Amino acid sequence: xxxxxxxxxxxxxxxxxxxxxxxxTRNLFHAVxxxxxxxxxxxxxxxxxxxxxxxxxxxLLYAGGVVTILVFAxxxxxxxxxxxxxxxxxxxxNGAVVAAAVFVGxxxxxxxxxxxxxxxxxxxxxxxGLARALVGPFxxxxxxxxxxLVAALLGAIYLARTED
Amino acid sequence: xxxxxxxxxxxxxxxxxxxxxxxxLTRRNAIGILLGIELMLNAVNINLVAFARFHADLxxxxxxxxxxxxxxxxxxxxxAIVIAVFRVRKTVDADHxxxxxx
Numbered sequence: 001x002x003x004x005x006x007x008x009x010x011x012x013x014x015x016x017x018x019x020x021x022x023x024x025t026r027n028l029f030h031a032v033x034x035x036x037x038x039x040x041x042x043x044x045x046x047x048x049x050x051x052x053x054x055x056x057x058x059x060l061l062y063a064g065g066v067v068t069i070l071v072f073a074x075x076x077x078x079x080x081x082x083x084x085x086x087x088x089x090x091x092x093x094n095g096a097v098v099a100a101a102v103f104v105g106x107x108x109x110x111x112x113x114x115x116x117x118x119x120x121x122x123x124x125x126x127x128x129g130l131a132r133a134l135v136g137p138f139x140x141x142x143x144x145x146x147x148x149l150v151a152a153l154l155g156a157i158y159l160a161r162t163e164d
Numbered sequence: 165x166x167x168x169x170x171x172x173x174x175x176x177x178x179x180x181x182x183x184x185x186x187x188x189l190t191r192r193n194a195i196g197i198l199l200g201i202e203l204m205l206n207a208v209n210i211n212l213v214a215f216a217r218f219h220a221d222l223x224x225x226x227x228x229x230x231x232x233x234x235x236x237x238x239x240x241x242x243x244a245i246v247i248a249v250f251r252v253r254k255t256v257d258a259d260h261x262x263x264x265x266x
Contacts, residue, residue: 008172015176015180019179022199022200022203032199042209045213046210050217054225061232066239090190091189091190095185099183099185099189106182110174110175111171133226134226149237152237153240
């Protein structure tokens with residue numbers, strides 16, 4: 001087993017464990033902490049895939065931003081102390097059957113797919129390439145994304161405002 | 165040095181996707197459902213980066229940047245809706261939010 005394979009196995013195990021924690025733990029606040037772990041593990045997967053820029057973006061936006069917003073939302077809608085934070089799940093068996101069926105279907109499709117060509121190492125600097133792509137072929141999408149961000153921010157403020 | 169191939173990453177992403185789906189189907193708290201959606205979007209990002217890496221194509225990384233930004237938007241709007249619903253109904257239990265049920 002090479003070092004890269006070993007690293008992948010360790011990170012994959014951490015990612016799957018944290019994901020199971022997100023959906024199985026009863027304490028909602030703990031679920032958010034598990035989600036933070038899963039997001040960091042995903043960032044390390046990006047690092048294994050030789051994308052250090054996305055590793056940084058993932059850590060900053062997800063592990064930094066999204067988790068903070070989620071903690072705020074829990075504090076606003078639940079009592080952080082006391083029993084209200086626990087939550088129950090329902091249809092556990094049905095959910096497990098559906099999720100397992102989806103996984104088996106996806107895995108079967110992946111296993112039967114054509115083996116990809118051997119990996120090529122990226123030639124040029126990744127960040128420079130990304131920057132050129134964002135102002136070149138993807139410039140229109142990039143600008144639209146900025147409009148979407150502003151619209152969503154305004155919508156979120158409008159929805160969450162106090163009535164007065 | 166040969167690491168794991170493309171299929172190993174795709175299987176890992178499929179597993180995380182299925183776990184997120186399980187969370188969406190079984191959670192009753194609206195915030196818990198949002199956590200499941202986060203996991204599923206995250207799994208898709210792994211797929212995109214893996215394809216970008218094994219095909220040496222930057223488009224996958226650009227798509228990943230876009231999906232990350234859109235996920236952040238989705239969380240912001242989703243949590244704003246959750247907070248607005250909580251103000252009116254005093255609960256975020258999805259089973260009790262039946263206002264639109266026909």
